[in-house]
Amino acid sequence: MREHVRVRMYNVGFGDCFLLELPREQNTPFRVLVDCGAHKAGYPSEGWKPEVAVAQIIEDITEEGSDPTLDVVIATHRHQDHVSGFEAEAWRDVTVGEVWLPWTEDPKDKQAAVIRNRQSRLAHGLQLAFQQPGFNQRWSGVREGKTRIEALRALAANSLSNEAAMKTLHSGFRGNPVRRFLSTTNTKSIVAQGCENLTVHVLGPSRDPEVIRDMDPPAGQSYLRFGNGSGPAAGSAPDRPFARSFTLSPADYESVYEGGVSEEIKAAAVSMMRDDDLATAVSLDKAVNGTSLMLMFEFGEAFLLFPGDAQWGTWNAAMSDPDARELLARTTFYKVGHHGSHNATPVEFVEEVLPQDENVWGTATSVHPVGFWPEIPRKELLTELKKRSDRMVRSDKPGRSGNGVAVRSTIGVDFEVPC
Incomplete structure (x- = not known):
């Protein structure tokens, strides 16, 4: 029997797809797939499709x-970058024991149905609005207009219902798998059927509307430019309070205001003030993230934390609960939340809860550069995580990092976490 847990992070670009293999008495390992999706705006290479990853997964889980x-x-959670791979027809031939989803996916739960329907209607409405000719015209006079349009459309597309993928998760696969809809209220932990040494602790999402609505970290809990909330980090560029569209040199200012404000600047100002669509798209994206599962896999001495894209409300609830905080403090492997975004890994977790480097065996960030999201992953966050463990890798960075971490450029990364 192996004395380690193998974690394979597939290179799906901007998305998540992880295969856990845990040793047991039988000849075959206990296999858990956590997410299988990629955002269309961040595929790992031109011409790549999620079916490529699915084919590799099926090859990896097929014994002779x-x-x-x-x-x-x-x-x-149901974001495109976490579930789109489940659209593939190849899943029909895969036997699955159980399927775990957040409680908001329970078709029999009335509160869950209200949340799903609201999110779905809003996503479809935004997508239709962003396809209207007037939407492009509105941003045509703004220097960052094209980038803003691309980002808005990507956010809306990511939050669509992803019906084909969700149909597979709800009713697909061979073997008539058991479906579990998890929350911190109805399930604290699960002893896995067929792997009695594995306990999975459910740290999120909550059923409390205030928790899943609380998605933005307060000052000092986010790895933004202002690091610890006390001011700019040493050597960092000064913060710009306004977009470059409103930045004028002294000479330009004099020429513009000598004869009054130009109509072009007035139009740009009005356009930039009307940010309802941006605020709505971002809020929708965060709302779906707020329902994300946050799971801790406990297997012997291995504690593997998979927070999905959980945001501040879920993190804060977990760190405020003594039992959950104790589990977080035993983390030996961390799947970096939300592809390294600033709003998914609190400063408190990294600096006060996460063990020091001798205990953290590895961290993994599944990401791919996307032009209109230049701050993902946050460099400040990755720098702090690297202080805790030198076995920190990104799915888009082929190579080798630390003992036991092999990176295969066409597949992703293999971790072998001691247990």
Whole structure:
């Protein structure tokens, strides 16, 4: 029996797809797939499709003379970059024991239905609005207009219902798998069927509307430019309070205001003040993230934290609960939340809860550069995480990092976490 847990991070670009293999008495390992999706704006290469990753997964879970089998499939939340791979027809031939989803996906839960329907209507409405000719015209006079349009459309597309993928998760696969809809209220922990040494602790999402609505970290809890909330980090560029569209040199200012404000500047000002669509798209994206599963896999001495895209409300609730905080403090492997975004890994977790480098075996960030999201992953966050463990890798950075961390450029990264 192996003395380690293998974690494979597939290179899906801007998305998440992880395969856990845990040793057990049988010849085959206990296999758990956590998410399988990629954002269309951040595929790892031109011409790549999620079916490429699915084919590799199926090859990896197929034993000689047997059908492909997964003991558990987990979808942390319904964003495109976490579930789009489940659209592939190849899943029809995969036998699955259980499927775990957040409680907001429970078709029998009335509160969940209200949340899903509201999010779906808003996503479709935004997508239609962003396709209107007037939308492009509105931003045509703004220097960052094209980038803003691309970002808005990407946010809306990511939050669509992803019906084909969700249909697979709700009713697909072979083997008539058991479906579990998890929350911190109805399930604190699960002892896995078929792997009695594995306990999975559910740290989120909550059913409390205030918790899943509380998505933005307060000052000092986000890895933004102002690091600890006390001021700019040493050597950093000064913060710009306004977009470059409103930045004038002294000479330009004199020429513009000598004869009054030009109509062009007036139009740009009005356009930039009307940010309802941006605020709505961003809020929708955060709302879906607020329902994300946050799971801790406990197997022997290995504690593997998979927070999906959980944001401040879920993190704060976990760190405020003594039992959950104790689990977080035992983390030996951390799947970096939300692709390294500033709003998914609180400063408190990294600096006060996460163990020091001798105990953190590795961290993994599944990401791919996207032009209109230049701050993902946050460099400040990755710098702080690297202080805790030198075994920190990104799915888009082939190479080797630390003992036991092999990076295969066409697939991703293999971690072998001691247990």
